[in-house]
Amino acid sequence: MVLPLVIFCLKYQRIIIQKNRLFLYKTYVSKLRTKLDKKKSMSFSNSLIEDYWKEEKFVFNLNHSGKKELCKSCKVDFIDGNKEICLKCENHINIGSILPKLKYIEITDSSEAHIKILSNYGVKLHKDVPGESENFIYNINDSKIYPKLSNKFKFIANNVPMDNHKTISFDELGKKSIGTDKLAYLKADVDNLGSIFSLGFNKDVEGKMINKNNISRTTTLSRMLDIFFTGRISEIIKKKYENCYVVYSGGDDLFIIGPWSEIIDFSIYMEEEFRSFVGNNANITISAGISMANVSTPVSKVADYVEGELEESKGRIVKGEEYGKNHVTIFNRTMKWQDFKKAIDDGKKLTKWIKEGLMTHGDLWRLKEYDELFQDFYINGNVQGLKYKPFLAYHIGKKKKSNKDVREVVNWQESLFDMANPSLINLGVAMEYAVMASKGR
Template sequence: MNKEYQTILLAGLLHDIGKFLQKGDFAKSLKVSGKHPALSAGFVKAWSLVFEKVTDVQLLIELVQRHHESHIFPSELLVQQADPKIRPLAYLISTADNYSSAERGEQSGEYRDYKTVPLASVFARLKLNHSTPEVYHYKLHTLNPVNAFPKSFKTLDLQQTNKYLNAFGEEFKTLATSINLAEFNCLFTHLLALLQRYTWCIPSNTQETLPDISLFDHLRTTSAIAACLYRYHEEKDSLKNEQAITDKKENKFRIIVGDISGIQNYIFDIANIGVGGVAKRLRARSFFLNMLSEIISHRLIEIFGLPITNVVMSSGGKFYVLVPNISGSEQKIVKWQNELDQWSVNEFNGEIVINLAQTTFNGQAFCDFGGILAELSEELNHRKRTPLKGYLVNNGTWASEQFVINLSQTATELCRSCNKRTVSYSARSHDDLCWHCQRDLHMGSLLPSTEYIAFTRSNVPAQYKRNTFHIYENYSISLFSHVPAKDYPAYLVYKLTGSEVGEIANHPALPRFTANYIPLAHEDNCSNCLGCQDEQPSPGQPLYFDCLANRARGRKLLGYLKADVDNLGQLFVFGLRNQQADRNSISRIATMSRMLDLFFSGRVEQLLNNQFNNCYTVFSGGDDLLIVGPWDEIIKLAIKVQKEFSEFTNNNTNITLSAAVSLLKPGIPVSRSVVVAENALEQSKETVLKGETEGRNQLTFLGRTCKWSKAEQLLNSAERLAGWVNNDTLSTGFVRKLLGLFKIYKLYYDNGDARGLKYLPLLTYTVARYFPPANEFTKDKLNADKLNALLWTQNLKNIDHEDLVYLDLLVKYALYAKE
C-alpha cells in the first residue's frame, strides 16, 4: 500500500468520528467546536503523531474535514472549496460516504439534540407480514453481547455519555502509546477494533425518524467503498478526475460471495469409534471450516490489495467481499474458483466445495443493496447446481480422467474414523487415523483453552509448530491461550473473549466473538458414567458424549438442539423495504448482519458458560446453531435462546426463530443423530397448527410442535408432573393411562370424530380408580403435592382443548425424567 492509499482508508474510517466526539465534553480537550467534520479533523490533528508514519497527515485532515457537499455546512468544510490538488480525493471520500448511507431515511420533523439521541434497534423496522413493534434503543456500553439488548427508553444521559467518551479517550491514549504505529495494518485494525467497541451503539444520523444505523458500520463500509474507488480509479488513471470519481452510473464495484457446501456431511460423518474422539473432532471440524471461510475471504482482499473492512459481512461459513471492478477481475475470480475446485478434490475428495459467485453494480445501486444481494444469491445458487465444474469440466465436456482418485502407493488401509482417506505406513502409530482426523483430534484438544487465533502466511518458529494448523495454500492458524509473542509472524490476530484488544500490541488485531464452549472434564466427575469406565476423559479435556448423557435427569439421553432464523433471505432483501422508499443500504444491512452474528456467536456462548454448563457447542454463528447436551437441559436452553432472541431483536414478530430438540442415545452415530434433528427442525418450520395460517416460529420436542408462546408453559407443566411422578404422588401406571386417554382424545381433536369424546368418562373413571373417594381426602390426610396432583388430574376434563392436546408431551417428559 502506498501512503496516499493508506490515507484514503483512514479518512474513510475516521471521517465521521466527530459525530461521536461531539456528544459530550470530550471534544473540549481537542480545543475544537462546531459541526462534526471539524471535530473529526481536530481529532486527527490532535493525534497527528499517531498517524504521521503511515499517512499524509495534512491530506488526512483535509479529507475528513471536507467530506460534505451540502451548503448547510460552512465553506471550510465543503468538498467544493478544497484545494484543487486534493479535491478529487475529497470527492472520493464524499462519494464513499454517500454510497455507504445511500438512503438517509426519513428526516425527523423537528430538530433533535444529537447529544441525547440513542441508537435504535436495526430490527425494529424489519417487516414482512406483521406490523412493526415499539422501537427500543441501546444504552451506551462497550461491546459485549450481554449489553447488546435494546431497552425501552428515549434519551441518553449526558453524564453517562461524558464518562463513555472519556473511557474511549483513555483507551485511545493507550493504543497510541503501545502499538506499532509504523505498521499500517496494526494501526488500522486496532483503530477499527476500538471504534467497534465504542461506536457500535452510536447512531450514524441522529436526525432520522428511526436512527438505526450504527456509526461503526457506517465508518467501516465507507472505508471499504473508498478503498474500491481508489483502486478502480488508480487503474483507470483517473484519480485526479472529479467527474469520473463522482460518476454513479459506471459499474465500479464487484461483490463476491463465498459459501461452503457439504458442511453438514463433513462435520458429522465421523465413525462412532471412541466417544472421546468424537467429542474432540466434532467441534474441531466445525471450527476448521469456519477458519477456512475466514481465510478464503482474507485471500480475496489480498488479491485486490484491500483492507479487512472490505469483508463487509462474514458469519456462519459465508462471507461477502466488496472489491473494485477493475479489468480482469471477473476472470481472476473464475480462475481462482477453478483452482479451489481442484483443491477441494485434492484435500477433501470433493466432499467440501467452496462456491464463489460475483456480480457488478454502480454507485446508484447502493440505495438497494438488498437487491444486489438477491441478484448475488441467484448467481450463487446457479454455481451450487454445478459443483466442482472447474475441475470436472474441460472446454464444455466432461474431463473423465478427473473422476478417478489415485490412492497413495504407501497406503495400507482406510482411516478407521472417517473411512474415507487412506492411512500411510508412517501413520500406523497414530491409532490408524488419516492425517485429517489426527489434525481434528489435536485441534479439538486445544480449542477449549483457546483465547486467540493468529493467522499467518509465513513459516512459524519451531516453538509454535505444535499449535499451528495449515488451512489453505500458505495460510495457517495458530491457537493460543495467551497473547501471541512478538516474534510470531501474524498478519491478523482474533481475540475470542472480548472486544478490548489492547494487549495484542505487536500484531494487527480484531475482536471475534465465537461460540466455542465445550464442557470439560474435572477430577472424578465421571465415576458413575458407564460409557467411559474403561477410559475417562483427562481433566481439562472435552467430556465424552456418554458423560453428557449421564448428567441428564431420568433417562440418560442426549438432546440435539438445532435452530435457525426463519425467512432470513427474505428479511435481508425485502424486510427493509416499504411503500415510500427502500431502507436497505449497505450500512444498515451490515449492522443487521453483525448484530445477528453477535447473538449467535457471542450471546449463546455466554449462556452456555454461565447457565448451561453441560451443553456442547457444535456450531453457533450467523443465524443458526447446533448444540448437544443432557436432554432436559437442552430443552430449557432452547426456550431460553428463543426468549432472548426475541428480546435481542426488539420483540419484532417479523423476525422469528424455529428450533427442534431431538432425544437420542449417546451411542447413536452423530451423523444419524443430526439427520433426526434436521428432520425435527423441518417439522417446526412446516407444521401448521390448528387455528394458524402458517408454520415457523415454533419448537418441536418429544415429537410435538408448539408455538413458542406455549413452550414455556408446557415445560412448567411437564416439570410439575415429573415432580409428582418422582415423589410417587402419581404412579407411572396412572400417567401411562393418561397417555392412552390422550390417544382417544386425538380422534376428536384431529378428525372431529365424536367417538374421541369417550376420553371424558374414561378420565373420570381413571381418576376415581387411582384415588380414594373424595370424602376421605380431608386436609389432615392430604399433603400439598397430593392435593395439587388430584386437582390437576380432575381438571383435565375441564381444561381448554388447546392445553389437553399436549398431554402426551407432558406425560412423556415426566416418564423420561423419572429417576
C-alpha cells in the same frame, strides 16, 4: 449568489452519488443471490459440465491406490502406514483439542496455519499468548485490546463441558441429566433470514414503501445476529448451562449437544433471550429441533435426524396458525414456543407428583392413551378419539374413591376436559418428559 449555488450543486451531486451507490448495491446483491441459487442447484457442475464425465472423479480403484485401508474415523480417506486415522482426521482432533482453550487467532501464511483459508493464507490457533508479530491477531472472547499483541477481538462460542481441565465424555455427560441418562441434540436458526435482509429495511414514507437497505444496515444486522449466537450464547452457557457442548454457534444458527434435561431448559431460555435481543420484534423469530439420543449413537446420525426436526419446525403449519416457523419440534410434535414451555412445565409437575407418590407410572401411561385418542380427533377428525373424556372421568373418579388423589392433581386432570387447553394439545410432550425424568438410570 455563487456560494449557495456551489453548495446546492455539491449537495445535489452527493445525493445522486448516494442514490447510484444504493442502486448499484441492490443490483449486485440481487445478481449475487441469483448466482448463488444457481450454484446451489448444480452441485456437480464442475465435473459434469465444465470437465465433462471423467470416471476417476467418481470411481476410486482401490487396487491401484497403493494404500490399504479406509480411515477408521471418517471412512472417507485412506490411511498411511500403520496409522488408524487419516491426516485430515488427525488435524481435526488437534484443532478440536485447542478450540475449547482458544485465546487468540492469528491470520498467517499457510505453512504454519491450522486451518488453511486460501492457498497462501490461513488461521493459526493459540491457547497461550503468541509471540510479538506483525500479523493480524484477534483476542477471543475478551474485548480488551492489547496494543502490542492484538488488533481486534472476536466472540466465539467454544464452550465444552470440562472436569479438571479435561473434556467430559458423552458417557459422563449423559449421567448429568435428570432421570434417564440420554443426550439431547438441539439445532436452531433464525426464521426468514433472506426476507428480513431483503424486505426488513423497507420503510413506510407517506404510504409509499421505500427500501432503505444499504451496506451498513445489512452488515450491522448481520454482525448483531452473530454477536448473539457467539457472545451471548457463550455467556449463557458459561453461567447457567455449563454441561452444554457447543458444536457450533454463530451467524444465525446453533448446534448444541448436552444432557437432555439441560438442553430443554437451555432451549427455552435461549428463545426468551433471543426475543428480548430483537426487542420483541414479532418478525424476527427462531425455530428449533430437539432430538433425544443414547450416549453411544454416532453424532452424525443424530445430527441428520435433528436437521429433519428443524425442517419440520420451519415447514409445518400447526393447527390454528396461518404460517409455519417460530416453532420447536420435539418428541415428534411441532408447537409454538409458549406451548412448548407449558408442556415442559406440565412435564416437571408430573415428575414432581410421581416423586411425591401422588401419581404412578401407570397413570403416566394412561395419559399417553388419552393423548393418542385426542390427537386422532384433533388431527384426523376421528370422533372416536373423544373417548378420552369418559376414560379420563372414570380414572379421576376411581382415584377420588380410593382417596389417592389430591386437589392439585385433580384440578390439573380436570383441566384436560377443555379441548382448547394447550396442556391437552401437547399432553404427549409433557408425558414423554415425565417418563424420562422419573426413570431410574
